[in-house]
Amino acid sequence: MENPSGFLxxxxxxxxxxxEPRRLVAGLIxxxxxxxxxxxxxxxxxxRRAGIGRxxxxxxxxxxxxxxxxxxxxxPSGQHAYVRCEPAHHHHVVCSECxxxxxxxxxxxRAFVDAVARRxxxxxxxxxxxxxxxxxxxxxxxxxxxxxxx
Amino acid sequence: MENPSGFLxxxxxxxxxxxEPRRLVAGLIxxxxxxxxxxxxxxxxxxRRAGIGRxxxxxxxxxxxxxxxxxxxxxPSGQHAYVRCEPAHHHHVVCSECxxxxxxxxxxxRAFVDAVARRxxxxxxxxxxxxxxxxxxxxxxxxxxxxxxx
DNA sequence: GTAGATGCAAAACCTTTGCATTTTG
DNA sequence: CAAAATGCAAAGGTTTTGCATCTAC
Numbered sequence: 001m002e003n004p005s006g007f008l009x010x011x012x013x014x015x016x017x018x019x020e021p022r023r024l025v026a027g028l029i030x031x032x033x034x035x036x037x038x039x040x041x042x043x044x045x046x047x048r049r050a051g052i053g054r055x056x057x058x059x060x061x062x063x064x065x066x067x068x069x070x071x072x073x074x075x076p077s078g079q080h081a082y083v084r085c086e087p088a089h090h091h092h093v094v095c096s097e098c099x100x101x102x103x104x105x106x107x108x109x110r111a112f113v114d115a116v117a118r119r120x121x122x123x124x125x126x127x128x129x130x131x132x133x134x135x136x137x138x139x140x141x142x143x144x145x146x147x148x149x150x
Numbered sequence: 151m152e153n154p155s156g157f158l159x160x161x162x163x164x165x166x167x168x169x170e171p172r173r174l175v176a177g178l179i180x181x182x183x184x185x186x187x188x189x190x191x192x193x194x195x196x197x198r199r200a201g202i203g204r205x206x207x208x209x210x211x212x213x214x215x216x217x218x219x220x221x222x223x224x225x226p227s228g229q230h231a232y233v234r235c236e237p238a239h240h241h242h243v244v245c246s247e248c249x250x251x252x253x254x255x256x257x258x259x260r261a262f263v264d265a266v267a268r269r270x271x272x273x274x275x276x277x278x279x280x281x282x283x284x285x286x287x288x289x290x291x292x293x294x295x296x297x298x299x300x
Numbered sequence: 301g302t303a304g305a306t307g308c309a310a311a312a313c314c315t316t317t318g319c320a321t322t323t324t325g
Numbered sequence: 326c327a328a329a330a331t332g333c334a335a336a337g338g339t340t341t342t343g344c345a346t347c348t349a350c
Contacts, residue, residue, distance in 0.1 A: 017349055019305060039339075053307040058340060080339090093272045104266050112258045116281060120252050122243045124283035131266060133274035167324055169330060189314080203332040208315060230314090305348075312341070322331070 004030035006084075010069045021052050025060045034099030035073065035081040035092075073130050095135035102135070154180035156234075160219045171202050175210045184249030185223065185231040185242075223280050245285035252285070 004026035008018055016022075028044050029036065038058055045052045061082060064070045070082045073092065083092055083101045091109070092101040109129065117124045154176035158168055166172075178194050179186065188208055195202045211232060214220045220232045223242065233242055233251045241259070242251040259279065267274045 017304065019349070021306065051307085054339095055308080055341075056306060059305085093266060093270055093274065095272065096275070102270050102272070104270060108262045108265055112262050113281065115258055116243060116254050117283070120243055120254065121286035121289075122245065122252070122281070122283040123289055124243065124281050125246070126282040128278075128280045128282075130278045131263065131272070131274050132276040132278075133267070133272040136271035139271075139273055167329060169324070171331065201332085204314095205316075205333080206331060209330085301350105302348105303350095306346080308344095308346105310342085313339080314337100315339100316337070317335085319333095320331105321333105322329105324329075325327100 007064060007069050010064065010067045014067055016063065021056045022060055024050050024052055025057055029070070029082075029084065034101045035083045035094055036099075037081050073128075091129045091131070093131040093133060093135075095138055096132045097134050097138040100135050100137070104131070157214060157219055160214065160217045164217055166213065171206045172210055174200050174202055175207055179220075179232075179234065184251045185233045185244055186249075187231050223278075241279045241281070243281040243283060243285075245288055246282050247284050247288040250285050250287070254281070 004023070007026035007029065008023065011022060012018060024045070025041060028041050032040070038061055041057050041061075042054050045057065061070065065072055065082070069084065071085045071092070073081055073083060073094070083094070085092070085103065091104050091106065093104055094101045109127075113124055113127055116122070154173070157176035157179065158173065161172060162168060174195070175191060178191050182190070188211055191207050191211075192204050195207065211220065215222055215232070219234065221235045221242070223231055223233060223244070233244070235242070235253065241254050241256065243254055244251045259277075263274055263277055266272070
């Protein structure tokens with residue numbers, strides 16, 4: 001759905017090797033529209049007999065996580081999932097129906113965080129926000145509840 | 151640190167039995183200042199040879215979670231943790247140093263969520279916000295970095 | 301050629317479940 | 326006394342690790 005080269009670039013820039021397994025995992029991620037779990041990728045890899053080990057997938061995700069190419073979120077169900085992300089933004093709205101994720105900018109949120117800091121006296125240095133709802137597409141084709149991604 | 155009767159009341163109100171193990175777990179939770187993990191409780195129970203099984207602790211947490219007596223949050227590290235909470239509020243600032251958690255109200259956040267909904271076209275029905283930073287106490291006694299809770 | 305990356309299988313975790321036994325109301 | 330709750334140990338599920346082998350640079 002979107003091209004995987006961002007992931008490969010990130011690796012290259014950070015001095016990691018561009019290996020075949022990593023290209024494949026990047027490809028798998030690229031063809032996912034919304035969020036996905038490590039298990040999704042493992043299953044997809046097996047389905048197409050890519051010969052990539054579970055460990056490789058986890059290691060690649062870990063790498064991209066630390067490079068800021070993906071973000072890890074926690075679904076309300078408690079499962080872990082990942083979404084692709086541009087290094088600068090760090091929040092998403094995730095569609096609870098189709099799993100598609102959209103990035104949102106911090107405007108306004110920053111103000112809120114500052115207000116909380118002022119009210120509570122905490123020196124806030126991190127925050128995580130996850131929003132869940134139905135995306136415009138799923139809302140319009142409201143009839144049949146589309147496939148669940150997670 | 152705070153009394154455990156809220157937990158027991160919640161059980162009673164919901165028609166669950168007030169058992170000895172549940173009293174003990176409530177006590178363990180009550181003496182924790184901030185967030186805690188299931189593992190924390192299991193360890194504490196074993197340390198004092200309370201004879202409470204792992205399963206009982208998980209089952210009790212599950213119960214309180216659904217009764218709204220605790221909320222489950224996910225630390226930046228990816229670990230699961232719980233915090234006590236008043237049924238009406240649903241966000242916390244967690245001190246990354248001592249683990250103490252303070253509740254915050256939604257004023258302002260609601261406005262932000264609405265703005266996102268408007269901008270993205272999503273019908274947002276859930277959101278999770280977790281804030282992390284250093285609490286006033288830890289900031290003042292800035293010298294030695296206090297114990298880590300998680 | 302060599303450091304880095306991989307695959308496999310085992311290990312380590314954390315959480316849940318089945319079931320015989322105990323406890324609460 | 327019956328229904329609910331418990332403890333134990335075993336099962337489930339996910340993520341990590343050790344290590345011999347392979348591969349990108």
